[in-house]
Amino acid sequence: MQKLAIIASHPIQYYAPWFQYLSSTTTLAVKVFYLWDSGITQKVDVGFGKAFQWDIPLLTGYDYEFVANISPDAGTHHFWGLQNPSLISQINNYQPDAVLLMSYNYASIYHFLLCWNYHQIPLLFRGDSHRLLSSIGIKAWVRRQIITKIYQRFAACLYVGKANYEYFRYYGVAAKRLFFSPHAIDNDRFFAQAEIAKEQANSWKQEIGIPKDHAIILFAGKFEAKKRPLDLLQAFLQAKLHRVSLLFVGAGILENDLKSQAAGYANIYFAPFQNQSLMARTYAIADVVVLPSYGNYETWGLAINEAMCLSRPVIVSNHVGCAQDLVHPGKNGLIFPAGDVLALTHILQEAFSNLERLHNWGQESRNIILEYSYRQSTQGVTQALDSIMNGQTKFT
CATH class of the missing domain: 3.40.50.2000 (Glycogen Phosphorylase B;)
Structure with missing residues (x-):
């Protein structure tokens, strides 16, 4: 041995x-x-x-x-x-x-x-x-x-x-x-929690106050510059999506900036840091998960693995380390140039132009993550x- x-x-x-x-x-x-x-x-x-x-x-x-x-x-x-x-x-x-x-x-x-x-x-x-x-x-x-x-x-x-x-x-x-x-x-842990997480997510959506008929764009993680949550906020505002809400889950140095820039706009919500036992629910609430990081700091992005275990389509920047491996454009998500807010705006519009296709992308995410x-x-x-x-x- x-x-x-x-x-x-x-x-x-x-x-x-x-x-x-x-x-x-x-x-x-x-x-x-x-x-x-x-x-x-x-x-x-x-x-x-x-x-x-x-x-x-x-x-x-x-x-x-x-x-x-x-x-x-x-x-x-x-x-x-x-x-x-x-x-x-x-x-x-x-x-x-x-x-x-x-x-x-x-x-x-x-x-x-x-x-x-x-x-x-x-x-x-x-x-x-x-x-x-x-x-x-x-x-x-x-x-x-x-x-x-x-x-x-x-x-x-x-x-x-x-x-x-x-x-x-x-x-x-x-x-x-x-x-x-x-x-x-731990794919198996997330797979095992998937069904109950969907039920929990429905209740959580109501608690947060997100309209029942709204789709949700999720950012989950640290509110820090290298992860570019402000890029996502600006892209969401510019995209002007119908019956779609943006949910930021987490905490960090940019929290006050995010809330200040979001003030006065509808359909933008915040939830605090969620520990591991609640992460399946966190992804289950989403219709798409976005990781817009910039630079060499997002060496992989394991949040994308987690989201894919919950059958979620994903959108990442081309600086996210897992982009070439886990994100197959037009099959389970989309990739945009890091730091390009206009490109991200168009990507969001493209993703929500066909909700049935978006759902199918999520199913493909689960198939892909089986090999990781x-x-x-x-x-x-x-x-x-x-x-x-x-x-x-x-x-x-």
Whole structure:
């Protein structure tokens, strides 16, 4: 039995169920090493601007241990937020056959990479970055040299989608060292909740005050600049859609701006942050889900996975990492140029020009998301490990 150590920043609602799946469906002995305890204890999330903890179990069904974090400002919002001096010794005590890193851009993990004997015990990396908005100049050149050196320490890299694959190739990772491990959520949990979520959504719609005969455009997430909720607000106002409401669900620094700009207009509604147990209901209320993010920050957009599990059509900008993989224009949704409010306006008008077609797009979303599950994610891990252990994957 191979022993796999996984280094993760903190318990995350998308990853913990996958770790459970890895532990229960493979012959691997899996142990997760967490560098921070956010998610299971109440902590302030910088993006949401409020303290919360997830309301689903994140520490059951797999082996784990926490690594003491001595950072005076602990968190994943800055480089020095993870400082874990005992990380290497705790990993060594586990005596793994391989180590999988879920991120690297923190002080603690850089130290680990510099000191770890990766020739003796190989490293894997699963990332989701992309270069959909590319940069040029001397800083970009220096960055490329540094990141290329970092990836040379990994025996294999797991890519989550097409944009992420191109990112790894740009930074010099050979194709033979790349293994497909798609971004996924706990599909089964959302599938199981789908029917009751629809009933709950009908009641919630009434509570919010949205007219019964209105279709709903949903934005669910952090109200922050990189996610561009203000673009969606302006596009909605310009689209002048008949019997359609816009619902913002979440919290964040732009909340006051959104509410100020929405004041005086009809059919725009707000609901507070919804925890994980209510997310199925959140998507079930929607007729279409929109993620208009700009830049390289929306590395994937797992909210789109969630929405598709609830058979929802989706609209995303072309800077959203999952766009090339999950959104098939004219089949389950539409894609528009990031930051282009006029294009988004036309996209909304196109989507609601045929409500029957919009419904059919939602059904296709569910078909597509079946191929983005923990089963496929796990296959990538096991294929990478097999390649490493059989000597097929060499360092470059």
